[in-house]
Amino acid sequence: MNTNTENRGAVYCNEDVWSIFESNLQALQPSSIFVLTDTNTEKLCLPYFLGKIQPTIQWEVLQIPVGESHKNITTCLQLWSALSEKGADRKSLLINLGGGVVTDLGGFVACTFKRGIEFINIPTSLLAMVDASVGGKNGVDLGHIKNQVGLIKDPYSVLIDTHFLLTLPEEEVISGFAEMLKHGLISSEDYWNRVALFDVSKTTEAAKLIWESVEIKQKVVAEDPFEKGHRKTLNYGHTLGHAIESHCLTSAEKKALLHGEAIAIGMILATYISSEMIGFPKEKLDQIARTILKHFEKISFAKNEIDAIIALLKFDKKNANGKVLFVLLKDIGNCKIDCEVTNDLLYKAFEYYENLKKY
């Protein structure tokens, strides 16, 4: 499976990825190769990767500590310096082997080292496969504000081997699953219904659903690469989701949430707001909330936490002219972008979420 063979940023899945990797090397003729891993993927994914390739040129492994808290400029500085010290030049190739933190941060480092070297992403988490793999977004967090510093530039190619999913703890699978649910909500009721039954252990089915998810995202991004309009729909559930994620990352009272766990809550809130503001069907709202709570933990937020989360909204990158703008749904697969939502309705959405029963 692949999307196209001509353009930068082509995504390939499963059967042919390692022969594609070989032809990429043939085409690029890099002067040296650096493989970026984190402490987990070096242990769990690097041996499989090395078993698949026969590097004939100089290569070296770079490692960053695992986790979102290291997705910052300090880590970039360490990598820029390491590349510099190890003699990387403009023809060097960076291979990002890991989840979204590795591909986001590694992509940013590659795009900015000596004004840009080539990079290939090999996503190893479900989240990175279905979300970070497409669209060329990269970057790092600034303090507690996510992805505040970064770029949009496609990697040379994206190679998805679903074998890596077997290395993931269940909670990490669940996290990528949230983005697949989102792809269903913004594009297709049929896909939504099938994803709701997703079982990662059934590898063949999983690969097919993952590939469909990649295709949905690619279609949206191709229509609007610089996020002037339709691409904003990919932000469904993310406006509040990001603020919740930031809040939990810094709050002493809360444990940090995985990206997908925060987005799952954001999607319930956004769907409630959709039903109140633009007539999203109530019965589907309840079905969506039930489906999400079947897979994701329900979190309680105190009044002062909700205040803090709403205050964080103003840092959202998608804002313009000082307004916080939401993507909402008229129905599954039918989005409305750039919706202004009153603070009052935001509090009501949290109230709706608070009153949901855990299934």
Add this chain to the structure above:
Amino acid sequence: MNTNTENRGAVYCNEDVWSIFESNLQALQPSSIFVLTDTNTEKLCLPYFLGKIQPTIQWEVLQIPVGESHKNITTCLQLWSALSEKGADRKSLLINLGGGVVTDLGGFVACTFKRGIEFINIPTSLLAMVDASVGGKNGVDLGHIKNQVGLIKDPYSVLIDTHFLLTLPEEEVISGFAEMLKHGLISSEDYWNRVALFDVSKTTEAAKLIWESVEIKQKVVAEDPFEKGHRKTLNYGHTLGHAIESHCLTSAEKKALLHGEAIAIGMILATYISSEMIGFPKEKLDQIARTILKHFEKISFAKNEIDAIIALLKFDKKNANGKVLFVLLKDIGNCKIDCEVTNDLLYKAFEYYENLKKY
């Protein structure tokens, strides 16, 4: 004078720049404006700039300390945070009002803040007018290695008002003058001869020569925006020049050189190497060395310093596959790129320079 009215990165000079600025604002409709200055340009250039414009929307001045030693990621972090705290969004506009440090660093900050906001460069030094203004290169230094982190992206527009040159100390004018001499050497004997007589105080003539310099650089960049071939000629004198600049910045024995002072030395060395390797005419070599030494201080380098400078060459961004490659001249206006030079010849070039008389 302007280069084109359609494309990003258009450069405008003198008579119409402030009306262009107004139409840029009309076209961009920014949500807010940030003006980046350094400690010098805030004092010397900002009042003139504010006298020329009538900002009707919210704007704010950001300031960085003056000097190359602040062109680093720490300064970027402060600016990203300041933009974030002051509520900059994706529709905000950054105006870089200053020399090459301000336009290089400000451009990088704009390209990477929230994955890219618009920016306009208003170069106030001769060096920034004739060099940094064209080609979209931006970035910062990494430790003592220049421009190791950065991007290539054009500003929305570049506005050159030669009035700002009157604010410059003479040594800063001399520094930009080196790049104008380089433009002569790589493209035209006629221009070289006229630039050799450059007098910044004669504003009209200066504006014409500056504009020709911008046009020379634009022609080269347009042919080869990503520096695969011909654009490398702009690197004339820079391979050794950068290494000399880095060395003097960090060495306890040497005072820091301005970029142009280092490049001036680099051009003499490169021209000597050209005469030894590919037959550049000896009599022109001597004329070039004389012209340069008439304007630029002659520096003595001890043997261990030359060793250190040659060792630094390996960090040059233009290297590929571990080779240090030079631009050389067959004659004025006739370049040869990607030339490998032996260490032996490098030492001989320093010997030639050392033995030159100061005029």
